[in-house]
Amino acid sequence: xxxxxxxxxxxxxxxxxxxxxxxxxxxxxxxxxxxxxxxxxxxxxxxxxxxxxxxxxxxxxxxxxxxxxxxxxxxxxxxxxxxxxxxxxxxxxxxxxxxxxxxxxxxxxxxxxxxxxxxxxxxxxxxxxxxxxxxxxxxxxxxxxxxxxxxxxxxxxxxxxxx
Amino acid sequence: xxxxxxxxxxxxxxxxxxxxxxxxxxxxxxxxxxxxxxxxxxxxxxxxxxxxxxxxxxxxxxxxxxxxxxxxxxxxxxxxxxxxxxxxxxxxxxxxxxxxxxxxxxxxxxxxxxxxxxxxxxxxxxxxxxxxxxxxxxxxxxxxxxxxxxxxxxxxxxxxxxxxxxxxxxxxxxxxxxxxxxxxxxxxxxxxxxxxxxxxxxxxxxxxxxxxxxxxxxxxxxxxxxxxxxxxxxxxxxxxxxxxxxxxxxxxxxxxxxxxxxxxxxxxxxxxxxxxxxxxxxxxxxxxxxxxxxxxxxxxxxxxxxxxxxxxxxxxxxxxxxxxxxxxxxxxxxxxxxxxxxxxxxxxxxxxxxxxxxxxxxxxxxxxxxxxxxxxxxxxxxxxxxxxxxxxxxxxxxxxxxxxxxxxxxxxxxxxxxxxxxx
Amino acid sequence: xxxxxxxxxxxxxxxxxxxxxxxxxxxxxxxxxxxxxxxxxxxxxxxxxxxxxxxxxxxxxxxxxxxxxxxxxxxxxxxxxxxxxxxxxxxxxxxxxxxxxxxxxxxxxxxxxxxxxxxxxxxxxxxxxxxxxxxxxxxxxxxxxxxxxxxxxxxxxxxxxxxxxxxxxxxxxxxxxxxxxxxxxxxxxxxxxxxxxxxxxxxxxxxxxxxxxxxxxxxxxxxxxxxxxxxxxxxxxxxxxxxxxxxxxxxxxxxxxxxxxxxxxxxxxxxxxxxxxxxxxxxxxxxxxxxxxxxxxxxxxxxxxxxxxxxxxxxxxxxxxxxx
Numbered sequence: 001x002x003x004x005x006x007x008x009x010x011x012x013x014x015x016x017x018x019x020x021x022x023x024x025x026x027x028x029x030x031x032x033x034x035x036x037x038x039x040x041x042x043x044x045x046x047x048x049x050x051x052x053x054x055x056x057x058x059x060x061x062x063x064x065x066x067x068x069x070x071x072x073x074x075x076x077x078x079x080x081x082x083x084x085x086x087x088x089x090x091x092x093x094x095x096x097x098x099x100x101x102x103x104x105x106x107x108x109x110x111x112x113x114x115x116x117x118x119x120x121x122x123x124x125x126x127x128x129x130x131x132x133x134x135x136x137x138x139x140x141x142x143x144x145x146x147x148x149x150x151x152x153x154x155x156x157x158x159x160x161x162x163x
Numbered sequence: 164x165x166x167x168x169x170x171x172x173x174x175x176x177x178x179x180x181x182x183x184x185x186x187x188x189x190x191x192x193x194x195x196x197x198x199x200x201x202x203x204x205x206x207x208x209x210x211x212x213x214x215x216x217x218x219x220x221x222x223x224x225x226x227x228x229x230x231x232x233x234x235x236x237x238x239x240x241x242x243x244x245x246x247x248x249x250x251x252x253x254x255x256x257x258x259x260x261x262x263x264x265x266x267x268x269x270x271x272x273x274x275x276x277x278x279x280x281x282x283x284x285x286x287x288x289x290x291x292x293x294x295x296x297x298x299x300x301x302x303x304x305x306x307x308x309x310x311x312x313x314x315x316x317x318x319x320x321x322x323x324x325x326x327x328x329x330x331x332x333x334x335x336x337x338x339x340x341x342x343x344x345x346x347x348x349x350x351x352x353x354x355x356x357x358x359x360x361x362x363x364x365x366x367x368x369x370x371x372x373x374x375x376x377x378x379x380x381x382x383x384x385x386x387x388x389x390x391x392x393x394x395x396x397x398x399x400x401x402x403x404x405x406x407x408x409x410x411x412x413x414x415x416x417x418x419x420x421x422x423x424x425x426x427x428x429x430x431x432x433x434x435x436x437x438x439x440x441x442x443x444x445x446x447x448x449x450x451x452x453x454x455x456x457x458x459x460x461x462x463x464x465x466x467x468x469x470x471x472x473x474x475x476x477x478x479x480x481x482x483x484x485x486x487x488x489x490x491x492x493x494x495x496x497x498x499x500x501x502x503x504x505x506x507x508x509x510x511x512x513x514x515x516x517x518x519x520x521x522x523x524x525x526x527x528x529x530x531x532x533x534x535x536x537x538x539x540x541x542x543x544x545x546x547x548x549x550x551x552x553x554x555x556x557x558x559x560x561x562x563x564x565x566x567x568x569x570x571x572x573x574x575x576x577x578x579x580x581x582x583x584x585x586x
Numbered sequence: 587x588x589x590x591x592x593x594x595x596x597x598x599x600x601x602x603x604x605x606x607x608x609x610x611x612x613x614x615x616x617x618x619x620x621x622x623x624x625x626x627x628x629x630x631x632x633x634x635x636x637x638x639x640x641x642x643x644x645x646x647x648x649x650x651x652x653x654x655x656x657x658x659x660x661x662x663x664x665x666x667x668x669x670x671x672x673x674x675x676x677x678x679x680x681x682x683x684x685x686x687x688x689x690x691x692x693x694x695x696x697x698x699x700x701x702x703x704x705x706x707x708x709x710x711x712x713x714x715x716x717x718x719x720x721x722x723x724x725x726x727x728x729x730x731x732x733x734x735x736x737x738x739x740x741x742x743x744x745x746x747x748x749x750x751x752x753x754x755x756x757x758x759x760x761x762x763x764x765x766x767x768x769x770x771x772x773x774x775x776x777x778x779x780x781x782x783x784x785x786x787x788x789x790x791x792x793x794x795x796x797x798x799x800x801x802x803x804x805x806x807x808x809x810x811x812x813x814x815x816x817x818x819x820x821x822x823x824x825x826x827x828x829x830x831x832x833x834x835x836x837x838x839x840x841x842x843x844x845x846x847x848x849x850x851x852x853x854x855x856x857x858x859x860x861x862x863x864x865x866x867x868x869x870x871x872x873x874x875x876x877x878x879x880x881x882x883x884x885x886x887x888x889x890x891x892x893x894x895x896x897x898x899x900x901x902x903x904x905x906x907x908x909x910x
Contacts, residue, residue, distance in 0.1 A: 004290065004291040004294055004295075004296070004515075005291055005515055005516075027514075028514035049183075049184025049185055051183070051184055051186070051420065051423040051424060052423045052424075052426060052428070053423075053425065053426040053553075054426060054516075054525065054527060054548060055426075055516075055527060055546065057529045057544070057546035059543065059544035060544075072531075074514065074529065076516055079184065079185070080184075080185070080186045080423070080437065080439045080444075081185075081186075081438075081439065081444050082185030083185055083187040084182070085185060087185070088444060089439065089441070089444040089445050091516070091518075093514075093516065111424045111425075111426075112200075112421060112424040112425045112556065112560075113425040113426035113427075113553050113556055115200070115556060116552060116553070116556040117426075117552075120552070124255070133201045134200075134201050137248075138247060138248060139247065139248035139251040139586075140248065140251065141248075148253055149255060149259075149544070153256075214721060216722075218806075222808060223804055223805055224805040224806060238725070238881060238882075325877070326805065327805050328805070328877045328878060329805075329876070329877035329878055332804065332873075333799070333873055333874060333876070333877070334873070334875045334876040334877050335805070335877055336621075337624060337625050337874055337875060340625040340626065341625070341626070344626055404876075406877045406878070407877055409879065409880070409883050410877060410879070566880060566882060567725070567806055567807075568803065568806050568878075568881060569880065570806065571805050571806045
């Protein structure tokens with residue numbers, strides 16, 4: 001059965017194809033190269049009016065085959081209904097792959113809401129966001145070992161550093 | 164029903180509007196510069212004798228276990244940093260080990276003031292990934308429950324805000340207890356429907372679990388009528404009360420652009436003059452069957468947010484009553500009744516995001532389903548997008564310049580639920 | 587009465603203190619029942635008939651509790667403050683006339699003495715705030731001093747109105763001047779009534795009651811100056827607050843409502859007590875239905891409106907006396 005998700009906004013998809021040079025923009029958003037992420041995000045906000053920051057979510061993928069240990073950072077931004085064009089509210093997702101040990105540029109300078117969200121994801125999943133203004137842990141205590149939402153942070157092995 | 168031509172602005176401040184990226188925002192609220200949330204205190208007046216004060220996590224007015232570290236110059240806040248995580252229960256990690264059916268009762272505890280909304284948000288994400296559409300009766304039922312839950316949640320929000328301003332031993336407690344009295348009626352309704360007063364577990368993948376008992380709709384309409392009649396009391400308490408005006412008028416005026424950037428939505432955004440409501444602008448469940456009047460205020464201050472909540476409460480009652488009068492017949496779940504926890508399988512490996520309008524704003528669920536059959540029918544990663552966390556990220560911008568007494572009013576007007584902030 | 591004035595004062599003083607302490611303790615039950623009524627709930631019901639034993643249970647509970655002195659607190663000051671606060675709250679009782687001749691010490695400067703003694707409460711409150719070595723307590727103490735000093739002025743000035751009208755500082759004379767239901771709260775219609783309202787409002791502020799309870803302000807300062815106190819030390823602050831409120835009501839009744847005199851209905855202790863309790867209930871009513879002001883708004887209210895207003899009232903009262 002097909003996934004029930006609203007289609008991505010046409011104009012942004014067209015711009016994405018042109019800007020990123022990708023053939024196809026899937027429903028879960030284009031993969032943006034890390035070095036172009038900041039420009040891409042700024043253009044989304046300023047040219048396409050995606051002012052509203054929805055989420056930043058990271059998911060850890062352990063090394064499999066020739067793919068390295070990496071995290072997927074998924075962002076989603078929203079634009080509110082256009083007052084004059086009659087355009088409904090639309091969201092636009094984009095994704096970044098961050099190999100473990102490397103970092104992805106922080107978007108906190110573009111959307112103020114990305115600040116807390118990136119802190120949360122780097123705390124729980126361990127993704128490093130370079131240039132983050134306040135890279136403290138958000139949820140876990142400062143001296144907590146490991147990042148709980150990584151797939152290798154095993155529940156079964158009793159890795160419970162409770163104090 | 165894309166954009167309403169005339170927003171239901173009910174405001175004394177007749178405003179001029181400007182358009183930012185197609186969004187109409189009041190001119191008065193747009194401020195050129197925002198305070199720096201990561202302000203370096205060494206750049207502050209070296210003559211000043213700053214005092215750092217930890218409010219929370221054990222503090223009566225931080226709505227649970229929020230901790231705010233404020234630096235005070237006299238009684239004026241220079242910098243405020245919210246610390247969260249004291250209620251972190253690892254719900255997202257837990258969800259990676261639970262099946263889709265088992266997740267519903269777990270997320271009940273996230274936003275513990277409106278559990279129905281959490282269930283709805285995750286189940287809608289599962290349905291979207293599964294490609295299942297709930298039957299019409301379930302859609303209407305979900306909408307009714309969501310609206311009644313919104314009333315209960317706003318009652319708590321307004322009541323505790325009164326508590327923040329008036330103290331637990333004083334007038335604030337009075338309005339709080341009045342609100343609790345009405346919320347009790349709603350909890351009784353839910354208890355009759357689902358058997359639980361908190362852990363409803365009534366939404367499930369593909370529909371609902373509990374059908375309406377006989378006579379429930381009549382009783383619900385009675386309760387809603389009573390709450391609407393009494394909501395006048397709260398409005399009088401807030402609006403006709405000069406002390407409340409003094410305390411909340413002009414406090415923590417939120418720039419709508421900042422609110423959008425921070426991802427704060429719901430009453431916070433609507434209190435700042437942005438006419439945006441996911442129920443109307445991106446309808447889900449049965450919201451496309453009703454015409455929703457979205458209350459918007461243009462003052463952008465703490466009082467405006469509380470008044471938006473009261474207006475919303477009445478609007479929710481109206482919508483719920485409207486839908487209660489015509490609940491379609493039919494099944495309440497699109498799937499077979501679930502016998503085994505692992506019966507619902509999502510093996511396609513899709514990412515979905517579904518956002519719904521919770522009482523606090525956009526409550527979203529980002530779901531990454533398993534692609535690997537070996538890992539079983541669990542989400543690979545489930546991220547809940549809590550509106551309260553985004554609302555709290557506004558706090559460092561709002562507090563500087565206000566006094567310590569205002570900090571609690573600001574926190575109360577943002578209405579954070581720490582259960583969903585920390586998850 | 588007893589012939590020896592010393593013995594008279596001592597016995598009467600002890601009786602008054604004992605009775606008033608009892609009444610203040612009882613008033614806690616009274617307030618809780620009252621608030622319950624206001625908030626659609628029963629209030630205390632479990633201990634004794636109508637929950638009347640609640641205050642005894644509370645007292646036993648408070649007495650049983652460990653008295654914790656924070657390690658970094660200034661120990662002597664910390665332990666002295668609750669005693670002083672209770673003393674300061676009790677002292678004004680000496681001059682309050684409960685009935686004809688039923689007064690501990692009918693001083694020539696009775697009103698001044700009562701107000702001066704009750705304003706002494708500021709010192710132990712500030713002591714507690716300082717000695718607790720807690721930031722919340724410190725802020726509460728500072729607020730308390732600022733508020734106390736500010737509200738002292740309109741309180742004294744509004745109490746000056748009946749003094750001017752009765753042309754005496756002696757509380758007995760003031761009550762006598764209102765004989766025959768010529769209450770100062772009613773009679774010179776302008777200054778008297780306004781001064782009564784002002785007196786009660788500033789007394790609320792002096793007693794740290796909502797809407798002026800910013801020194802305690804439990805929604806932001808947790809419990810203000812009492813945040814570090816446990817057991818009976820806290821109980822003494824609590825009791826002193828009620829005593830202070832009670833005495834303010836009694837002063838209000840004597841200064842503005844004719845004290846023990848009830849015109850054609852006779853005179854006696856019971857009228858004084860009744861008037862005091864009515865004012866007391868009025869204070870509860872205000873407390874349980876209003877919100878709290880912010881500290882800067884409180885100061886603004888005092889210095890911008892109450893001080894000039896009370897000065898005008900004194901002048902108006904003087905004019906009234908001059909013209910009649």
